[in-house]
Amino acid sequence: MKTFAEMNFPGRLIAVEGLDGSGKSTQIYLLKRWLEAEGIKVYFSEWNSSELVKSATSKGKKRELLTPTTFSLIHATDFADRYERHLVPLLRAGYIVLCDRYVFTAFARDVTRGCPPDWVRGNYSFACAPDLTMFFKADLEVSLNRILEGRPKLKFFEAGMDLRLSTDPYESFKIFQGRILDQYLAMSKEFNFVIMDANENVEKQQVLVRKLVSEKIDLKKFKRKSPLPLPPSLVNDRDEKDELEDKAA
């Protein structure tokens, strides 16, 4: 699996991975805010968010129609749609693309559900590797508590209930997440994950994230040449000001 840099894409892709409740989404959001403020061309993409595929996925989940195989394929379809229609063109246009979850989420989840690892990896083999993958590793208990405290009703597939690990959703969720964590850790070397200590406080983690990103990627190359167009209210202001200046001249 080659990275986008190795494939000579002008853009770069940064992915975050980790269990639900590891705090990865907060970290990538703060990273995005920073890059935007620096005037860098940045785009954010989330797992399982393609408009077209979403209605099928949510129907499958609600009606509990999915098997490990169809669960895997429908997520691959979702990913392919985002990959081909958004990620690739943006990366060709020199963007920094931030992904909250990437193919590794599928590698970990689908294999935990019993899909053969080669099959899952083969299906995703059209995708290049991220230029930087940060894995947010929290103690299993910490991640579980964050999720279970705030959102008491667990969804069927989210809790891995389809695996029949336990009839209790909470118990099932714990076992399921534990197995996913094992899968993540087993592939972390192979795919060059940078392991982040997600037990650390949020600000400290973000300092580290920004440091890592600026070491790995020469950010000044990704600055916008022309500033973003201003919102209409400000545009009008500027026109008037320009007119005044013109008159003065």
Next chain:
Amino acid sequence: MSAKKTHKFYGHGIPRVQAEDLGGKLIVVEGADGSGRSTQIAELVNWLETSGRPTAQVGLKRSTLVSEELEKAQDGNVLSRTTLSLFYATDFADQLENIIIPALKAGFIVLADRYIYTLMARDMVRGMDDKWLKNLYGIAPVPDAVFYLSVEPEELVQRNLSKNARLDYWESGMDLGLSRDVFESFLKYQFAIQNAFKVMQKTYGFDIVDANRSANAVNKELRKKISSVLDKE
């Protein structure tokens, strides 16, 4: 002599399903629109059921899970190749697990109105990687017989036009930009698809049936061949 003939998968198969549990028969009929597939299958079902054999039917874009969404996406022609390919694979897998597998387990004769070969042929023509396709469709059980209804592209044009008075966008491969002229694109595309089938024939050993003939003549041949598959039990 081996006692009971069981099925195999092309590749890894699917989690939680043992190939040995699959009895029944899986019969596939492949061919372009206008090759008479649906007519032939209806006749075959009629014949099998009147002779007391339980049947089940599957076909492309018929899954509960994604058929609607797939139809919508195709109407707008907004999906790119890998996405469309995976969407079709999802549609296939859903029918595989909900219809084909249970039916085979119960000893039914499953008639598939198109199977993974059409999906692979379409993708091959669109430049998708062979190895990628083989891995993806490693979930499919190997059928007991595959009949490819072969009709010359010129004859297909005539049949499609006399039925619908128009040529279908996708069956003409218009997304490929072979020609802006639908008529010419249809001929070129169907020719390319037939070539893809010829290439696959070496690997998958289809039975190529000359379907330029009358529906009756074709059905006679199919019945004869299917009878010998069923007699193998």
